[in-house]
Amino acid sequence: MIVTTGGRYNDETLSKAKDIARRYNIKFVMRKKRAVEEMKTHYDDDIIVVGNDEISISPKEKVAVKYHPNFALVRAKRLLNKEKDALIEAAELESGMSFLDCTMGLAADSVIASLAAGPAGKVIALERSFIIYLTTREGLASYDTNIKEIDDAMRRVETIHQDYTDYLKTCSDNSFDIVYFDPMFTSEISSSQSLRAIEKVTHNESLNKEAVDEAKRVARRKVVLKDHFRSTRFEEFGFKQHIRKTSKVHYGVISMNSEFDF
Ligand SMILES: C[S@@+](CC[C@H](N)C(=O)[O-])C[C@H]1O[C@@H](n2cnc3c(N)ncnc32)[C@H](O)[C@@H]1O
Known part of the structure; x- marks a missing residue:
């Protein structure tokens, strides 16, 4: 599993993504404008995307999971x-x-x-x-x-x-x-x-x-x-x-x- 930010992110989101990576002991990678699907293929792993307002997880070959009450x-x-x-x-x-x-x-x-x-x-x-x-x-x-x-x-x-x-x-x-x-x-x-x-x-x-x-x-x-x-x-x-x-x-x-x- 790896952690990245959403496509558009601010400093707060970047530090939140890095903080999640540190707390759960998961590797952080910079998004570098790549599509999540491209990253999934490249890293062959589940991707946690930390957006400005929400977090979603895009498991390999499966649909994304998002939190919403x-x-x-x-x-x-x-x-x-x-x-x-x-x-x-x-x-x-x-x-x-x-x-x-x-x-x-x-x-x-x-x-x-x-x-x-x-x-x-x-x-x-x-x-x-x-x-x-x-x-x-x-x-x-x-x-x-x-x-x-x-x-x-x-x-x-x-x-x-x-x-x-x-x-x-x-x-x-x-x-x-x-x-x-x-x-x-x-x-x-x-x-x-x-x-x-x-x-x-x-x-x-x-x-x-x-x-x-x-x-x-x-x-x-x-x-x-x-x-x-x-x-x-x-x-x-x-x-x-x-x-x-x-x-x-x-x-x-x-x-x-x-x-x-x-
Ligand atoms: C039907 S959902 C629960 C929905 C929840 N009541 C809600 O309001 O969102 C069942 C959840 O229990 C988890 N689960 C199933 N077996 C479990 C177990 N043995 N220990 C802990 N969690 C388990 C599943 O992964 C799933 O997320």
């Missing part, structure tokens, strides 16, 4: 308007709680959880694909939505490049209020358009019992699964499926302790 922004604005959000409802996530997002992706759900948990809460997001991790981590750190509460919520998400089963094994019992999974849909069910764009660089292994068992040990209140309404994973792993008549995406919940069930 997309749907998170619509949901975040609704939440700020005191409207309901299906994830927050299913998780019963409240201000001050801790939320472990095992499948960060482009972090739409992490940002919503961070907004709901507030500055007194904590959101940690795990991602196994390095390309997605880097894109999302840098996007969360620098994307400007012009809405302070949402920008602050993005900055508060703590990102970790790690497999969720490995991470969960390092956590002590009851160390997060909520543990959350949003795995890629299984092959029989096609992904949403936004996920189809990044599918080639995501980690697509299905959820397994070991991870769910670890999550049940780590979660103080709930383990939550987001999946297609036809998914067999709700039943397979014991999640109570919350039926949403207007959406193909459903949430499943395992409640850990009746003490917390109201």
Whole structure:
């Protein structure tokens, strides 16, 4: 993987690109007006392009991945308007709680959880694909939505490049209020358009019992699964499926302790 700037860049962008190269220990090369495709062929490698406003990653022979809060922004604005959000409802996530997002992706759900948990809460997001991790981590750190509460919520998400089963094994019992999974849909069910764009660089292994068992040990209140309404994973792993008549995406919940069930 190598880092370069966008075609037109200023001093700030140049130093940001060099800083990313240094922090992730990736080689920096000057753009020298070359097309990204030309650089991919020349270096035979994935190219991270640091533009003046955004970062994109152009993996070899694959489509470019860019950070954009997309749907998170619509949901975040609704939440700020005191409207309901299906994830927050299913998780019963409240201000001050801790939320472990095992499948960060482009972090739409992490940002919503961070907004709901507030500055007194904590959101940690795990991602196994390095390309997605880097894109999302840098996007969360620098994307400007012009809405302070949402920008602050993005900055508060703590990102970790790690497999969720490995991470969960390092956590002590009851160390997060909520543990959350949003795995890629299984092959029989096609992904949403936004996920189809990044599918080639995501980690697509299905959820397994070991991870769910670890999550049940780590979660103080709930383990939550987001999946297609036809998914067999709700039943397979014991999640109570919350039926949403207007959406193909459903949430499943395992409640850990009746003490917390109201
Ligand atoms: C459906 S996407 C999550 C979308 C995310 N909820 C959002 O709001 O943008 C699933 C993500 O989980 C990641 N993933 C899959 N298996 C993983 C694992 N074992 N450990 C960590 N991340 C994993 C994939 O690479 C992908 O980026």
